Amino acid sequence: MDLSLLEELNAERAARRAAVVVTELGSGRQRLVKAAAVEADPLAPQLAEALRTGRSGMLTLGNERLFLAVEVPAPRLVITGAVHIAQALAPMARLAGLDVTIVDPRTAFATPERFPHVEVHAEWPDVVLPRLGIDAFTAVAALTHDPKIDDPALIEALARDCFYIGALGSRRTHATRLDRLAEKGVPRETLARIHAPIGLDIGAASPAEIAVSIVAEIVGELRRRPAADKRASEPAASGQAA
Known part of the structure; x- marks a missing residue:
């Protein structure tokens, strides 16, 4: 060459x-x-x-x-929220070929012991995500239900054109989230990129099943294949609380 x-x-x-x-x-x-x-x-x-x-x-x-x-750059998954779903999601995503990073300012949750073999940042997303350089080959999954943690991550992911952006919560929770982000200046058409309730509709209930649905949806987006339509009914089929 x-x-x-x-x-x-x-x-x-x-x-x-x-x-x-x-x-x-x-x-x-x-x-x-x-x-x-x-x-x-x-x-x-x-x-x-x-x-x-x-x-x-x-x-x-x-x-x-x-x-x-x-x-092609190696695909990455940034998870905000060192929660039970994240503990199941991180190893599954690694098996699927994604480099995984956990971001959560709550030091009691964001520990290497809870997430072995995974990069962990016990910091606020608005501090660490710009430093990580998330991009169009990055997926972001917001899992905390806490707007102080999830909202900055979603805003940064949208601004950086991440290939997949998902957020945990019911449709009611997401409607409130959309209003909140719109008030912060994010255009409604941009907010439509957020997958919520997160994950494919497979009737998932346990943290591990929800993690399976998230990995499947991420892989579908990565390979440019349309994900299955989610049902319009409430509550979310993946058992996500409001």
Whole structure:
């Protein structure tokens, strides 16, 4: 690989931006296509699909054979709330390939003992999330039911265009949350990105079952597949309290 192309690719990696290295197998020529430039590229459909799946592979166009080397940042999950659901969710998310971080200012809950093998920050979300650099390859799950903790996390996640944003609570709780965030200046159309009640509607009741529903919904968003519609009935099927 040409040194200048490698330096450019490494800069994209360091900034957690996706890119594809396109190699012409016949000539050996290579070029770098950054995620922001995919739509304008002649290979836009193929590149978009490669980025969606995160898989490298061969591509044949007529007599030309290409290799698409996909560079996608590792997906992350930031959980606000070191609660029982988070204790089940963290290991499940790690098994699904997500780097997991717990954020909760309550030092009695946010401990390494309760969350082994997971990065834990016993700090307020509005302090730690900007430092973590959450981005479009980050999922955020707000699980505390405490507006002082969850609201700043949701606002930051929306501002950073996180690929998945979910919040625990019933539809009534979420309606109140939306009003509260709207009063803080978040546009209603932006607030519509929040998945609430969090998780797929699988009738989950226990913390572990709710965690399963959350991981499934996150993976669905990550792979750009539409999640199953949630029922409009109350209470939330995942047993989330108001």
